[in-house]
Amino acid sequence: MAFDYDLFVIGGGSGGVRAARIAAAEGGAKVALAEESRMGGTCVIRGCVPKKLMVFASGYPDAVQDACAYGWEASLGGFDWPRFRSHLAAELDRLEGAYRAGLTGAGVEIFDERATLADAHTVRLASGREITARHILIATGGRPFVPDFPGCDLVMTSDDVFGMDRLPRRMLVVGGGYIASEFACILHGLGVEVCQFYRGAQILRGFDDEARGHVAQAMAERGIAIKCGTDVIRLERTLDGIRATTTDGSDRTFDAVLYATGRRPNSAGLGLEALGIGLGRNGQIPVDDWSQTVVPSIYAVGDVTDRINLTPVAIREGHAFADTVFKGVPRKADHDLVAxxxxxxxxxxxxxxxxxxxxxxxxxxxxxxxxxxxxxxxxxxxxxxxxxxxxxxxxxxxxxxxxxxxxxxxxxxxxxxxxxxxxxxxxxxxxxxxxxxxxxxxxxxxxxxxxx
The missing domain is CATH 3.30.390.30 (FAD/NAD-linked reductase, C-terminal dimerisation domain)
Incomplete structure (x- = not known):
């Protein structure tokens, strides 16, 4: 059977882009890639990159304070969020353009629309067009998860932070993982009054106990109000903001509420189940060590597999897939001792x-x-x-x-x-x-x- 492409990649994040580019440029494959949102995925557009730039921005008050202690005459005015946001948007546009240029330069054809699976060798685009491929790689990443509770429609997620019209004066951050803790520190550094709720005993579960305790203490000493063993029962819009009713009775009103309570694989509606690919408990696509699903022609890499949800891991998985399938160099991604x-x-x-x-x-x-x-x-x-x-x-x-x-x-x-x-x-x-x-x-x- 003649196929339209050797490889069709669904998802334009770091893992999918790396796989497509290596398969085309080094493996000689005819490759297409579909992305329904912006090229670059979570990391580049609404994750690691804009977050780290916000980390840098939030650190300048400390730097100026230290400069004064070292003898400099220095002062810091107010933070201009619209100015920063505009500069950030321009940088993300630049990076997205670089991702696109890398793909087209490698000979990859790009479809800016959603793609789903029609069968083991066919994808269906949102336009209705069907395209066949010898191999299909799913690299659709993950999305923020917000639990269902009264008032959940009032919250924002990490995807929304970078597009805020203005910085809130009082922010509630719900969650104890690295995303919640990072944004608590970022927003505090930008001058926001931050309270962080986590239902567990200590933030940063999964990390070394002594280390995460050290971080929590340092955050508290900086002025972030961390309340462990606390969760939100409901949120209500009031004249003064968003009122949070809590499990410990410490009800408070905030200007904005950020939920960073985990992420879920972006696997819904792709047509996987109809092909016999059952999803895991959290919606992850089960794959073997070669990133291959139970359908031999279909592979998956990155956060959608819920192995180690880190950008460099997705890149390694995508590269190993391309080396194995298109370059004749069998290679598994190494998930051991990932920093x-x-x-x-x-x-x-x-x-x-x-x-x-x-x-x-x-x-x-x-x-x-x-x-x-x-x-x-x-x-x-x-x-x-x-x-x-x-x-x-x-x-x-x-x-x-x-x-x-x-x-x-x-x-x-x-x-x-x-x-x-x-x-x-x-x-x-x-x-x-x-x-x-x-x-x-x-x-x-x-x-x-x-x-x-």
Whole structure:
């Protein structure tokens, strides 16, 4: 059977774009891609990139405060949200154009419309046109999840933050994951009065307990009101704003409410079930280690598979798929020891096992130090950083590294190389410190603070 294309990709996010470009430019495939929204997907348009730019914007009040402590005559006026938003929109337009140029330059044909599955080799576009392909890759990503409760129509999600007409004076952030915690810090840094509700015992579930406790304490000391063990019963519009009725009785009124209570795979309505591809509990598309579904011609990568929902992982999965199917180089994406960063203030960088995970696995030693960094200590701020290594007692390998500090994301990227290579504690010890830095603590931790 002759197909219209060798590969049809549904979804123009990081994973889908990488797969399409490699298959076309390096694999010699005839490729098409459909995207119903903006090219670049969650990360580029409404996730990592605009969020990180907001992180930068929110950090300048601290920078000016520190400048004064260091002898500069400096002051900071009010934050011009419309000006920033306009500049941000222009930058996202630029990046979207770069994504499009990369695809067309590789020879990929782009369809700016929704595509669904008609059969194992056919996609149906929103226009009604049907297109056949030897292989189909689903890379539709994820979407914010908001639970159903009275007043849920009054909330915004992370997708909406970047397009706000104005900054609210009082913001409620509901959720305890990295998205909720990051936006709580960002908005606070921009001058918003922020309250964060989380129904669990501590924010940043899944990260090292000591590290997430360190972040939570630092956020609270900065003025963010974190209320754990608290959830919203209902929201009501009033003359003064949005009134939140809560499980702990601490009812309050806010100007805006942001829900960051998780994300769900974008798999609904694609026609998967009709082809025998059953979805997982959260709506994820089940795939094997090669990103292949139970239908041999259909693959899926990225957040829609709900494996590790990080942009670099989606890119690796898309690249591995293209190498395997179109370049004749069988390769699986490696999901082991993937580093991550949470861009709170301070940042949290993590790779490998948490202390809690490691001690369930084997006897360990924990090396940790918390201290005031030189830069902010001189400025008179109470900030403290945390450097932590989890070490196997038997193999001496560093099983996990956790950093809470300014620029922890930059540091953990480099530490992850050593952990991925299987470095031992003695390898860290043999490395001469770079002084004076915060990161030198990672190679000067001599005695364990505890064993387990």
């Amino acid at each position: 991550s960063a949470v861009f709170t203030q301070p940042e949290l960088g993590s790779v490998g096992l948490t202390e809690e995970q490691a001690r369930e696995q084997e006897p360990i030693e924990v090396y940790a130090a918390a201290f005031r960094p030189m830069q902010t200590s001189f400025a008179g701020r109470p900030d403290r950083v945390l450097m932590k290594l989890i070490v196997s007692q038997s193999s001496r390998k560093v099983l996990g590294c956790h950093i809470v500090a300014p620029n922890a994301g930059e540091m953990i990227q480099l530490a992850a190389i050593a952990v991925k290579m299987g470095a031992t504690k003695e390898d860290f010890d043999r490395t001469v410190a770079v002084h004076p830095t915060m990161a030198e603590e990672l190679v000067t931790l001599r005695k364990p603070v505890r064993t387990a």
